Amino acid sequence: MSPYPILVVTAVNAEAEAFRESLDPEKIVVEAVGVGPAAAAAGTARLLTSRPYRAVISAGIAGGFPGRADIGGLVIATRSIAADLGAESPGGFLPVEELGFGSSVLEADPVLVKALRDALPTAVPGDVLTLATVTGTAATTDRLATRFPQAVAEAMEGYGVAVAAEGAGVPFAELRAISNPVGPRDRAAWRLADAFAALRTAAPALNTLP
Ligand SMILES: O=C(O)c1cccc(C(=O)CC[C@H]2O[C@@H](n3cnc4c(=O)[nH]cnc43)[C@H](O)[C@@H]2O)c1
Secondary structure, eight states: OOSSOEEEEESSHHHHHHHHTTSOTTTEEEEEOOSSHHHHHHHHHHHHHHSOOSEEEEEEEEEEOTTTSOTTOEEEEEEEEETTOEEOOTTOOEEHHHHTSOOSEEEOOHHHHHHHHHHOTTSEEEEEEEOSSOOOSHHHHHHHHHHOTTEEEEESSHHHHHHHHHHHTOOEEEEEEEEEESSSOOGGGOOHHHHHHHHHHHHHHHTTOO
């Protein structure tokens, strides 16, 4: 096994603390780098130049697509997708692939995904969307659920972390705990305590990763 630690990147300190409680700091380093794909990419790229890491995991809370991921449950990204990277057109959204400017889809490392799924058998695998804007209407929810039939959750950092990991040639994965349904904005529907409890429960599984 590589002698280098795994880097877990969260958006905010509360998420980082939920992991740090039960992780071996010699094996897993947890850092909060800010909210959104730009902060995630810049912060992860900076950390990856500071010392060698054997893998990077984007982790934290997320919105779950109703019927696909339960509040308080965990999801493991098979792919992290920049759902708003592209162009609008009268005929619908054009992903960056159709514009000829690269890819909005980054595959998670299959070895890490398998190890996470083995260690967290109740976690739901699927696409995790990254957006700079939190979805807050039924119309956007329906559009995203239709465009991405395999999407189980949306968050704001995974694709940014994945871009930095790919640039550094380091394996990437994304692990999320569901705090709220993707849908019309409703702060009363948030279950932060449940999501943070799920992150705490998941943390020891990271100690077992290859
Ligand atoms: O004020 C709101 O309506 C609102 C709704 C959802 C999320 C927020 C945030 O400011 C949290 C952003 C933070 O948490 C992750 N997250 C959690 N739930 C979602 C979601 O439904 N869609 C996108 N991101 C979500 C995200 O990764 C950020 O780190 C405010």
